Amino acid sequence: MDVMVIGEPLVEFSASGPLTEADTFRLSFSGDALNAAVAAAATGAHVALVTLVGDDEFGERLVRFAAAHGVDTRWMRHGAGSTGAYAVGADPGGERAFTYMRACSAASRMGPDDVVAAPLEETAVLLVSGVTAALSRSCAQAVLHAAQTVDAAGGRVVYDPNYRWRLTGPEAAAATLASVAPWAALVTPSSPGDTLPLLATADPAEAARACLALGARAVAVTRGPDGVLLADGEGTPEDVPAIPAAAIVDQTGAGDAFAGTLAARLALGTPLREAVRAGTAAAAISLAGQGGTGRVATPEEIERLLAGSPGVAGNGLSG
Secondary structure: OOEEEEOOOEEEEEEOOOOOOOOOOEEEEEOHHHHHHHHHHHOOOOEEEEEEEEOOHHHHHHHHHHHHOOOEOOOEEEEOOOOOEEEEEEOOOOOEEEEEEOOOOOHHHOOHHHHOOOOHHHOOEEEEEHHHHHOOHHHHHHHHHHHHHHHHOOOEEEEEOOOOOOOOOHHHHHHHHHHHHHHOOEEOOEOOOOHHHHHOOOOHHHHHHHHHHOOOOOEEEEOHHHOEEEEOOOOOOEEEOOOOOOOOOOOOOHHHHHHHHHHHHHHOOOOHHHHHHHHHHHHHHHOOOOOOOOOOOOHHHHHHHHHHOOOOOOOOOOO
């Protein structure tokens, strides 16, 4: 297994305008875990998604959707509760507004027992997020158990704090970051979206130092149009420039595309800095689609973009 993602896939109702005015929605499937898994699978990596979906029509469709996008669905099981969903609206600048319908969903009932059946010890890279940990106490326990297991087996853990105030408070999210960081090969906070509420700083360099102090072996602080600050505590932090987007339709899932592509490239043996660059390219390409999986970058597109762009503004990674 190259990459394993643990989290909640969601039914997505997306609109091109604000939710306060939209009356037409596009049905698709998203959620940070699914977005990242699809992006990772698009690189050619063997990617599995570990989750629970509802025993309903949307749960069945989610499994089929993931399989159609190259994701190994053997550990997408049906559980008690409904399949989670959300509605998202975006203005022409790509800003997003979400309304979630995921309380007591099947995925929120996941715990350590639901992840032990997956081949954690054979996984090169585990990708987990603060969203998954915030779904419930049992989900937080599952995230920590998986991180500890993969790290102990010699795999690498990538943790995206991905703070969402609708799911949890800053103190709880900061505690989760502190618990997972010692097992993480890489933490990918956004600045200031994650760093301000979780680390009490909007300064990317200070945030990187704080994550390293928590025990993370490396940190990639995403800074929207300013690119990524990459630090491992062994040398001077390095700036990885942003890559301009050809079009901005919707920022939903750009950070997930970054994390999924990055995780897959690491699993396939790409050095960290180059994996980060590939992630920024995938994120820039994703902005041209509506919804979290509306535009998935191919490896060829990523390579062409990297070859032709020294990097300036507009990769949308702060969201």
